Amino acid sequence: MPEATVEPIVIEPDRSMVNNQSILSEKPSALSREGQPEWLQARRTAAWEKFLATPKPTITDQTWRFSKLKQLNFSDVEYAGNSAQAMSLAAIPSELENLAARFVFVNEELVSETHYDDSLTAAGVRILPLDIALNELGDIVKKHFMARETKLGSEKFAALHEAAAVSGVVVYVPKGVVVEKPIEIVHWVDGENVAIFPHTLIVAEENSQVSVVDQFRSTDESSSNWMIGCNDLVTARGAKVGYYAFQRLNESSRAILLNNSSAERDATTTSFTLNVGGCWVRTENMSYVEGEGANSYMLSISLPGEGQEFDQRTFQHHKAPHTVSDLLFKNALFGKSRTVFSGLIMVDEGAHYTDAYQTCRNLLNSEKAEANSMPGLEINADQVKCSHGSTSAQIDQEELFYFLARGIDEHAARVMIINGYTQEVTSKIGNEQVENLVTDIVAERLKRLPI
Amino acid sequence: MSTELQTVSKIAREKEEIGNFRFPENHKFDAGYGLTEKTIDYISDVKDDPDWVREFRKKALRVFEGKPMPTHWASHDLDNIIFDNIRYYLSSGAKSTRSWDDVPQEMKETFERLGIPEQERKCLAGVEAQYDSEAAYSNVQEVLEKQGVIFVNSSEGLKEHPEIFKKWFGKVIPTGDNKFSALNSAVFSGGSFIYVPPGVKVTHPLQAYFRINSENFGQFERTLIICDEGSEVVYMEGCTAPKFETSTLHSAVVELVAMKDAKIQYITVQNWSNNVFNLVTKRGLAHENAEIRWIDCNIGSRLTMKYPGVVMKGKGARGEVISIALANDGQHQDTGAKMIHAADNTTSNVVSKSISVGTGRSTYRGQVHIPRHLKGCKNNTECDALLINSSSQTDTYPAITVNGNDHATQHEASVSQVSEEMLFYMQQRGLSEGEAMSLAVNGFVNDLVREFPMEYSVELKRLIELEMEGSVG
Numbered sequence A: 001m002p003e004a005t006v007e008p009i010v011i012e013p014d015r016s017m018v019n020n021q022s023i024l025s026e027k028p029s030a031l032s033r034e035g036q037p038e039w040l041q042a043r044r045t046a047a048w049e050k051f052l053a054t055p056k057p058t059i060t061d062q063t064w065r066f067s068k069l070k071q072l073n074f075s076d077v078e079y080a081g082n083s084a085q086a087m088s089l090a091a092i093p094s095e096l097e098n099l100a101a102r103f104v105f106v107n108e109e110l111v112s113e114t115h116y117d118d119s120l121t122a123a124g125v126r127i128l129p130l131d132i133a134l135n136e137l138g139d140i141v142k143k144h145f146m147a148r149e150t151k152l153g154s155e156k157f158a159a160l161h162e163a164a165a166v167s168g169v170v171v172y173v174p175k176g177v178v179v180e181k182p183i184e185i186v187h188w189v190d191g192e193n194v195a196i197f198p199h200t201l202i203v204a205e206e207n208s209q210v211s212v213v214d215q216f217r218s219t220d221e222s223s224s225n226w227m228i229g230c231n232d233l234v235t236a237r238g239a240k241v242g243y244y245a246f247q248r249l250n251e252s253s254r255a256i257l258l259n260n261s262s263a264e265r266d267a268t269t270t271s272f273t274l275n276v277g278g279c280w281v282r283t284e285n286m287s288y289v290e291g292e293g294a295n296s297y298m299l300s301i302s303l304p305g306e307g308q309e310f311d312q313r314t315f316q317h318h319k320a321p322h323t324v325s326d327l328l329f330k331n332a333l334f335g336k337s338r339t340v341f342s343g344l345i346m347v348d349e350g351a352h353y354t355d356a357y358q359t360c361r362n363l364l365n366s367e368k369a370e371a372n373s374m375p376g377l378e379i380n381a382d383q384v385k386c387s388h389g390s391t392s393a394q395i396d397q398e399e400l401f402y403f404l405a406r407g408i409d410e411h412a413a414r415v416m417i418i419n420g421y422t423q424e425v426t427s428k429i430g431n432e433q434v435e436n437l438v439t440d441i442v443a444e445r446l447k448r449l450p451i
Numbered sequence B: 001m002s003t004e005l006q007t008v009s010k011i012a013r014e015k016e017e018i019g020n021f022r023f024p025e026n027h028k029f030d031a032g033y034g035l036t037e038k039t040i041d042y043i044s045d046v047k048d049d050p051d052w053v054r055e056f057r058k059k060a061l062r063v064f065e066g067k068p069m070p071t072h073w074a075s076h077d078l079d080n081i082i083f084d085n086i087r088y089y090l091s092s093g094a095k096s097t098r099s100w101d102d103v104p105q106e107m108k109e110t111f112e113r114l115g116i117p118e119q120e121r122k123c124l125a126g127v128e129a130q131y132d133s134e135a136a137y138s139n140v141q142e143v144l145e146k147q148g149v150i151f152v153n154s155s156e157g158l159k160e161h162p163e164i165f166k167k168w169f170g171k172v173i174p175t176g177d178n179k180f181s182a183l184n185s186a187v188f189s190g191g192s193f194i195y196v197p198p199g200v201k202v203t204h205p206l207q208a209y210f211r212i213n214s215e216n217f218g219q220f221e222r223t224l225i226i227c228d229e230g231s232e233v234v235y236m237e238g239c240t241a242p243k244f245e246t247s248t249l250h251s252a253v254v255e256l257v258a259m260k261d262a263k264i265q266y267i268t269v270q271n272w273s274n275n276v277f278n279l280v281t282k283r284g285l286a287h288e289n290a291e292i293r294w295i296d297c298n299i300g301s302r303l304t305m306k307y308p309g310v311v312m313k314g315k316g317a318r319g320e321v322i323s324i325a326l327a328n329d330g331q332h333q334d335t336g337a338k339m340i341h342a343a344d345n346t347t348s349n350v351v352s353k354s355i356s357v358g359t360g361r362s363t364y365r366g367q368v369h370i371p372r373h374l375k376g377c378k379n380n381t382e383c384d385a386l387l388i389n390s391s392s393q394t395d396t397y398p399a400i401t402v403n404g405n406d407h408a409t410q411h412e413a414s415v416s417q418v419s420e421e422m423l424f425y426m427q428q429r430g431l432s433e434g435e436a437m438s439l440a441v442n443g444f445v446n447d448l449v450r451e452f453p454m455e456y457s458v459e460l461k462r463l464i465e466l467e468m469e470g471s472v473g
Helices: A038-053 A086-090 A118-122 A130-136 A138-144 A155-164 A397-405 A410-426 A432-448 B002-017 B037-047 B051-066 B076-080 B105-113 B118-123 B142-146 B154-160 B162-168 B179-187 B420-428 B433-449 B454-468
Strands: A101-106 A109-115 A126-129 A167-173 A183-189 A194-196 A198-204 A209-218 A226-235 A240-248 A254-263 A268-275 A280-289 A295-302 A309-318 A324-333 A338-347 A355-364 A370-379 A385-393 B126-131 B134-140 B150-153 B192-196 B206-211 B222-227 B232-240 B248-250 B253-258 B263-270 B276-286 B291-298 B303-306 B309-312 B318-327 B332-341 B347-356 B361-370 B378-387 B393-403 B408-416
Touching (some): A038 A155, A109 A118, A109 A126, A126 A130, A130 A138, A138 A167, A155 A226, A155 A254, A167 A183, A167 A209, A183 A194, A183 A198, A183 A226, A198 A209, A198 A240, A209 A226, A226 A240, A226 A268, A240 A432, A254 A268, A254 A295, A268 A280, A268 A432, A280 A295, A280 A324, A295 A309, A309 A324, A309 A355, A324 A338, A324 A410, A338 A355, A338 A385, A355 A410, A370 A385, A370 B378, B037 B051, B076 B276, B134 B142, B150 B154, B179 B253, B192 B206, B192 B232, B222 B232, B253 B291, B276 B318, B291 B332, B309 B318, B309 B347, B318 B332, B318 B361, B318 B433, B332 B347, B332 B378, B347 B361, B347 B393, B347 B433, B361 B378, B378 B393, B378 B433, B420 B433, B433 B454
Parallel strands (some): A101 A183, A198 A226, A226 A254, A240 A268, A254 A280, A280 A309, A309 A338, B126 B206, B192 B222, B222 B253, B253 B276, B263 B291, B276 B309, B291 B318, B332 B361, B361 B393, B378 B408
Antiparallel strands (some): A101 A109, A126 A167, A370 B393, A385 B408, B126 B134
């Protein structure tokens, strides 16, 4: 592959960054960055004030029902400082072979930026680090950066993200351009009680196509990290955007991941989340199906083990007729783990001929696992086909017997069944490279779980 | 479109006419407007409550005052209830009678106009009729009385049978369960008390009828049904009120206790006029191998919030909720089910069907809870919603918690409308569009309607036809 020979641009870390500020007592440094546009300065200041003024979620908030609120403790959490491992992490090669571009951030610092395909720049595609894009992509970023209202409960934390986010990537694809290979962005977090705020913004103009892989990883297995990430998918008429998040933090970390997508007429958005890491991870997926004929696919695989808890909130909002949304979230629970799924399909008045589906499945592999499901529907239109389903059960004894009868031992049989269970989601991703990576990570993960 | 809406509202009016008549108010006892400790004392004095009941009421009042409106999840329409404008106790002072002839003429006329209970007496084992705060009439077949079945109003129950009553009263639904159960505990009056002794199977249904006749009146009946080991009973209740200018509040608490191997079936046909706030707490406690079934049909009221529940406390207990809701213009039927599994091998089933017509809104809210230490629990939940007009609304909000790997739950919900093809097919065969729609809707709920006793299922079909007629343009 000729692209692979391109040397990565290795960027020297910016040593001027301030270290070790507690989130609750200090403003984020992004607030006082020099040279940022006025609108951004104003937005960040307003967001910081909103963060301070918004009360913490309480148990009576419906959006936090079944949540473990004690996880939202920021008293010892600090903004990320420099990492000694930046250079070595930048050198780790990608798990994906064919990429359009690749970015590596360590504790919010861009340590590697590689563009494998010059023709994209010529076609007008812009793939820029967030802090540069905020200055250079002007109106596009101004229009879309944190422009969508968060309404699934994390308003306070979205405000903190808006005030503090400096790392991440903005992807702009002009009309009619198809970016065939995915763009990969890796965010490493290093250090005890360190927080990062990764941001991804994808703006796809009419009839364009692009896909992005976000990887969230910890540098070690034990220090508790915090991550509050936001990503926005803005899809114009006829465009196709795929966004795949791999949440692979260590099992002491906490994270809030907010995903927003909007699909104009005949556009298609696919968002996929793989959850394997973190001791407490909350994901909020908002999907606005806005134009006639638009499609939204929301997919997730979560494999929580001992002591892990995943809290998933989703919203499928149909605003126009003849729209389709399909959600499939599959959880396989091991040890003393816990999942919460709360989803809502809302069909606006006038959004007739909508097809909206929502399925959450829980496979309980331990007597200590707990699965909570709250699938919801709010339908205000006529001529709709909507359904939701939620099941919680264990591996079928008959299925297991079938394997045993063919001489496959129980452990291997269980692994195969769980692999097959997740495969239904994986096969809907629609990108072979990404699907293979998901399959590999799931297989690797299953080796480490008590099955 | 506008003619369509006109027809719908015309039909809605016709349906209300069934219960829409009233008699002048003639109260010997009236606790006045608003709720304070004085109101409680007044009610307790009139009813000659034992001290423990008076204390119970006062404690409940404090709980009620301390609880916020549950509008963080429920409809903001609740904010339109002004507790100071409600009358909490009204009665004519006449004692409940066992002879139909002794029932005051006006009340008798009321119940006769509603077709209850004289005509149905023949096939019923017992009847109780409540008019505003107090029971006007109650009767139970002699043969049942000889077997030891008790069927009286709750005031009588707590005085005459304290040894059974006190043991379970407020145990299934504690005062502080929610704001409205606390309100009911403070001002409750009327309702039924039923005790079925071990092994007695009551073959015919017992029936209660609730009627609100006075404006700005809140009805707070309290029902307690206890089925001792191996016994069985079917209980039916119906409710109506005339259409007043201002809204009325009905807030009941119903507690069921099914001992080992007992079976209770509780059937409700709710047809309040559509400015009644119907906020009801219903729950049953099922011991070993017992079965509790709630069969619930909500057609009337402005806002109904009702989530019948079963706590399956004994091994092998079974809980079931069968629910039909029909929300027409201006109505919100917020119904559902609560299934709490608290023993091994317990099973529960929820089947809910709702129809939204015109600007009506129907909501399903459910909770299924299977805790950590249990084995072999199963739940099945199905919710189907039918939307008739483009302004109709439907919501579904279930919550399912499963712990451990020895249980199975499934939840399914679907929303649809009557397909044009289906209507076309029926019209091809000579049915008008309205008739075809009515037939399709009846078909949608038919498998649930069959769960109701004969007399009710006939009436239900008629009510649904009446509601559906003219809903298509």
